[in-house]
Every structure is written in structure tokens, then in C-alpha cells.
Amino acid sequence: MSTNDTTAPAAEQTAEQVVESLRDLATQEAVLKLLAERVTAAQKDVKARTQRALDAAAERDGTERVVASLPTGEQVATISLRRGESGPVVVDEEALARWVRQTWPDEQWTETRLVRTVKPWKLAELVAQMEAVGAAKIPDPATGEVLEPPGVMWKPTRSRTHALTWRKGGKDATAEAWRTGALAAELAAITAGGDEK
Structure with missing residues (x-):
């Protein structure tokens, strides 16, 4: 009888852990899907704005390259204009x-x-x-x-376009800045906004 008593709660606990784990996975999937959709839209928008700015800078003063820097000033990537x-x-x-x-x-x-x-x-x-x-x-x-x-x-x-080239260690530095919240202002717009219709 004591064996049955200890087995039943363990089975129930295991089932509850599986359900909880599935809930966690479902939440992660929903969050990541939303984040991916928002990031894709934001990337498309910023890429178009960057292209317009690069085109204007190239016409104005011949600028064909710009450095991407973290708030700390660390340079993590270079964006270069590609001619059409x-x-x-x-x-x-x-x-x-x-x-x-x-x-x-x-x-x-x-x-x-x-x-x-x-x-x-x-x-x-x-x-x-x-x-x-x-x-x-x-x-x-x-x-x-x-x-x-x-x-x-x-x-x-x-058409003219541009390319981003990571500097050595640039991806890791950017990921760390994201993790520590140093890019909170830059990333706030991605998570802002309501439900899409």
C-alpha cells in the first residue's frame, strides 16, 4: 500500500512537469514567433531607410561606407554601399x-x-x-x-543596395550588449505596437 501511495504522486508529478514543460515551450514559441515577425518588419524598414541615407550621402559627399557602433563606442560592423x-x-x-x-x-x-x-x-x-x-x-x-x-x-x-560586414567579435559584442540591456533604446521599437489585424 505504501508503494502505491508513493507511486501515484510521482506519476502525477511527472505528468504535471510534462504539461508545465509543454506550456513553457508553447510560450517560448509564441514569443519567438512574435519577435521574429517584428524583427523582420523592423529590419526591412531600417534597411530601406539606411539605403536612402547611403544614397543621399554618396550623392552629397561620396560617402559609401559607415560604421555601426554600440552605445559604448565599440565598432561592431561596417555597412558598405553596393553600386547598382x-x-x-x-x-x-x-x-x-x-x-x-x-x-x-x-x-x-x-x-x-x-x-x-x-x-x-x-x-x-x-x-x-x-x-x-x-x-x-x-x-x-x-x-x-x-x-x-x-x-x-x-x-x-x-538596384543599388548595401551590405553589412561584421567586424571580428562584433556579433558577440552586440549579443552581449543586447543581453545586458545596453541596446534597450534601440530595441524598444521592435517590441512596441499592438496586435496586427
């Missing part, structure tokens, strides 16, 4: 295909479907030639004449 790129973009493939066919009628660089298109390998080759020249133009290898194919424009192909 421009290149040839085919905006009217049918017009380009007609032009390729008319310019080089003896070559089999186009194919007819419902519309005429340039074969993918040749299109890649033409775009590479334009990239090499730095304009939506192609030098004719036979005549040397510079040709301007229709249906192609020189446009931005990748």
Missing part, C-alpha cells in the same frame, strides 16, 4: 527577332513560331556583346558597323 548595375534588357523580343532575321538573313539564329524569336543561345550571345560594349549596341563582325537592335534598352538590371 545597368545592362541591356530585351523589352520587345519580337522586334529584336525581326531585326536579327533582316540583318543576318543567311544565319539560322531565329526560329518561327507564332512569333519570331531569337534562339536562346544567340540571345545570350547578343546580350553579352552589348554588355561588353556598355550600350544596347552590337558591332557587326563582318562590317565593323555599330548596330542598334530594336527591342533592346539599356536599363538598370540591379
